[in-house]
Amino acid sequence: MTTALFLAHEDDRSRGRAEAGSLAVAARTRGFEVVVAHPSDDLPRPETVDFVTVLGSAHAADDDTLPWLAPERAYIAETLAAGTPILGVCFGGQVLSRVLGGVVDRSPHPEIGFVSVDSSCDFIDSGPWMQWHFDHFTVPPGATLVADNAANAQAFVSGRNLGLQFHPEITAGSFAAWRLGWTPESEVEVARDFDIDVDALARRITSDAADLERRCARLLDGFLAL
Template sequence: MAPRSDSSSAHRGRALFVVHDTDTDRGIADTGTLREHVADRGYEVQIVHPAGELPDLSGFDFIIVMGSSESAYDDSVPWLAAELTYLRAALAANVPIFGVCFGGQLLSRVLGGTVKRSDHPEHGYVTVNSVAPELVSNGPWMQMHYDRFSLPPGAREIARNGAALQAFTFGRNLGVQFHPEISPAVWATWQASWAVSREGQLVVERGIDLQKITAEISARAEESHRQCGILLDAFLKLVYAPV
C-alpha cells in the first residue's frame, strides 16, 4: 500500500472495520462515531466479522479493529485464530491497524505483547496521562474493560493511568484501551448485547452504575464525537507518514 501524501484530500481509498458481534446490526452499530468520521473523510467503509470471509488486504488503506465481550487471550473463541492470522498478515503487508479496546489487545498480542485479566477494571469516563497529547489526548475517554494489554517489544508507550497502559504505537499502528467511538447509540447496543454475553454477566455481578454511565455518555456526546474525530485524524497522520 503506497501512502498518500495529502491527508486532507476528499477521497483516499478504503477502510476495513473488523467487528466481533455475531449480530450483523449490532456489529455495524458498534463502529459508532469512528465509522461516521471515517466515512466523512471520504473513505469507502467495509465491515466484516472474523468468522466470515476476510477480504484481500491489498484493497485497504487501514484496518480498525473494534471491541468485543470476549477476551483476547481466550484461544477457545472460535474465530480468534483466524483474526490473529489476518492481523499478522496486515502487519506483514504494512497495512496500518487501529485497535480499539479488544482490538488494541489483539494488536499488542500479534506484536509480541501479552493480554491478561486486569486487577483494576475500568467503567465509565477516565483521564489518562499522555506523553503525546497531539496523538492521544488526556481525555476523558470512555472505558469498559476487564482485561489489559502490555507494551509490545519495540512499541512506544503513549498513554497510561493507574489502572493500565492506555495507548501505544508501533510504526504506523495504534492501539488504545478506551472507546473513542462511544455514543448513546453505541452504549444502547452494548447493553443489548450484554444479555447474551459473559461481559453482561460481569456487569450485573459487579453492580456497575449503568444509569450514571448512561447519563454521562449522553452529557458528553458532542465532546466524545469531537474527540473521536481528532483521534482519527491523528491516526491518519500515522497512516500517511513517510516510511
C-alpha cells in the first residue's frame, strides 16, 4: 500500500486526524494508507511516502516563534528536494509558498465562510470554497497562479506541488474539530465582523456534503496527476 502523509497542527492528535476531512477520505478511497502526524513528531523520510498534505492551522505561517515551524519548513524543503509532491492547504499553502520563496503576511481582505474563487485550472472548480484565513501568500517565483479572486491569490502550481488558500477538505466533522478550539466570544466576533452565522455555516457544510466531497476528490485527482 502507498502512503499519504498529512501534517496537522493540533496538539490533540485526534483533532488533527478529524481536520484531514474529505482529503483523507479521498486518499483512502484511492488506495493510500493515510498517516496523520504533527510537525514535531518523528516524521518519515520524504522519499518513503507518495505525497504530503500540509493542513491548516489557527497559527500564522510567518510566526517563527512557533517551535515546530522551522522544523516543518525544513521538512517541506527536504520533501521538495526529494521530489515528493506537496499539497498545501491554507496555512499549508502559505508555508509551501514561503519555502518556495514567496511571502506570507496579513491580508487586507481576510476571508471567512464560503467565498467564490475564479479558477483557470481544470481540476479546481470555480465557485464557492470554504475559507478561514486572515493571512495570505504570494505566488512564489517560478510557480503558476491557477486560481484567484479580488481578495487574494487562491491556488498556485509549482512543478508537482499545489498550494491552496481555501479548504477543499471541509466536512461536518472537520468543522466541528475547528470549533473545539474556539471560544464563544470568538464566534460572536466572527458573526459581528464577517456577518457569519457559524451554526448556519455548519448546517450548510452538512447539507452540501456530497458536492463538497466530490469537488475535493476531483481536486485531489488533479493534484495527483501533476
